[in-house]
Amino acid sequence: MQSSLIGKIQKANMYAREPERVALSEIGATFRGEHGSYDLSYSDGAWGCSCNSFPASGICSHVMAMQKLVGTMLPAEARYWPVTDPAVATNGTSSP
Numbered sequence: 001m002q003s004s005l006i007g008k009i010q011k012a013n014m015y016a017r018e019p020e021r022v023a024l025s026e027i028g029a030t031f032r033g034e035h036g037s038y039d040l041s042y043s044d045g046a047w048g049c050s051c052n053s054f055p056a057s058g059i060c061s062h063v064m065a066m067q068k069l070v071g072t073m074l075p076a077e078a079r080y081w082p083v084t085d086p087a088v089a090t091n092g093t094s095s096p
């Protein structure tokens with residue numbers, strides 16, 4: 001393998017352990033809830049969800065779960081509460 005590619009992989013591994021480097025500006029997802037699948041979005045600073053709960057209160061369990069999933073990668077104004085324990089375990093390890 002090329003040494004330059006090895007260097008990129010090593011840097012990527014380091015970056016992947018530092019999610020605070022990433023600030024998501026948009027999210028589009030299908031969320032599979034207990035009662036159905038919903039279109040979930042974050043765009044232009046606003047959350048959206050196609051479930052029944054969201055239009056009434058502007059908050060729902062799907063959006064709350066997504067906030068926990070992406071954790072520190074969300075800008076502060078996109079979080080309902082401060083992130084203290086981001087759920088970042090995609091590489092099989094938990095952050096310290």
Ligand SMILES: [Zn+2]
Binds near residue numbers: 052
């Ligand atoms: Zn919802």
